[in-house]
Amino acid sequence: MTNHISRRGFLAVTAAMAAATTLPVQILAQSSALRLTAGTRTIDVDGRAATVFGLLNERGGHGLILEPGQRFEVALRNDLDVDTIIHWHGQIPPNDQDGVPHMPMPVLAPGETRHYDFDPLAGTHWMHSHIPVQEMQLLAAPLIVRRPEDVAADRQDVVMFLHDFSFKSPEEVLAEIASGEGHGGMDHGSMGHGGMDHGAAQPMAGMNHSGMGGMAMDLNDFDFDAYLTNDRTLSDPEVVRVERGGRVKLRIINASAATTYWIDTGIEGRLVAVDGHPVEPVGGKRFGLSMGQRLDIDLDLPAEYRAFPVFALREGEKERTGLILAPAGATISRLAAIGEEAAPPFDINLAQEGALRALDPLPSRDASKSRAVLLDGSMSPYVWTIDGRTWDDHLPIVARSGERVEMTFRNRSMMGHPMHLHGHSFQVVAIGNRRFTGAVRDTVHVPPMTSLTIALDAGEAANWMLHCHHMPHLSFGMMTEFQVQA
Incomplete structure (x- = not known):
């Protein structure tokens, strides 16, 4: 006799099978507070054991999934x-729960427990230490808050949590980057190995590039030992x-310290x-994301008995990571961690960003600041600044609670900067002088020599961090405060 299983039943079974090793769903009725532990764990990186940090839930899995209506x-x-402290990236908690050392709450001492309670924003988010060297030690995890429509859509969630990894300590990595040794001997004018020759580049958005001459854009400033998807390399993905012919939602989180990726789905997807x-769906097979950013991509799998690899391609290089979607009976082929061609630079003309349109934009109003x-x-020297100042000498950006603020990021450096604002969601409203109703975000990638404008409504009266999410850039000065006054 043949037993048939419904799609919903299939998804329930696969979710249960995955719960032991991935992201167990926490049911609202179970208890009042969920337990989360910052601790150490051991992962296998190409056959070599590595002790890293992690955020473990009460079932021993990595990260949290909240159901619709569930409080954080x-x-x-x-x-x-x-000592440590955790930032809830993408969420808008009360300022004293935001998770920045001594702003205003102190760090958590070893053995200490702290309680958090707020109404979370739905969507694909994550959580990580706001001490850069700890984030580089993988003290980070997914934070997924499902919407009612996610449940109704009957679509299988698949999380891709991306990391760059080094067997060296974060302090050694930062020292090598600062000394110029991190990307050993690279030719910054050589396309495909960390740099881009601007003599062959297309004009970039919102800036006059006539004075760039032969200057090279630096895509990467460190060669990591491995690139991970859910703690695994392509040697053991x-x-x-x-389900054959099933429906999948890829929830992709770039938790890397200093690496931007292109996601190659292999089959047509919808961002x-x-x-x-949410944004108006954008079709395609390749979408990019910088550090701190997330993408949700819907896939409708062909009704074929074959595997579907999904790759994350390192910007400007041949390295790649990823996972495999496979129906029962599909042949699983070995995947090389080095591709045949280097991936291109990410969105240097802001074509991807310029194509995004928010489904729920900010209310229309004029900016007062x-x-x-x-x-x-x-x-x-390896120094990165906001308004010409490092964090030790920063001047806050000041606004009043409730007012509409526009900030125009002008990147005058030769590296891209994923700019992240705490405590707020903002909308991309201009690239150069071109105004449009872009995506709502919390982290926006600003490529070299570009100009991009965001709009936001200033929230709780408090000091909120504004910084580059490239951890070496943050560590060497690229952070300031958005000071909201009553």
């Missing part, structure tokens, strides 16, 4: 032997069991959300 009610315990916020935010820095 969490007890966070620090089981590390060092995660194989996600899917339906960025940074947790407009402010240019200048992004500068160099590889030697």
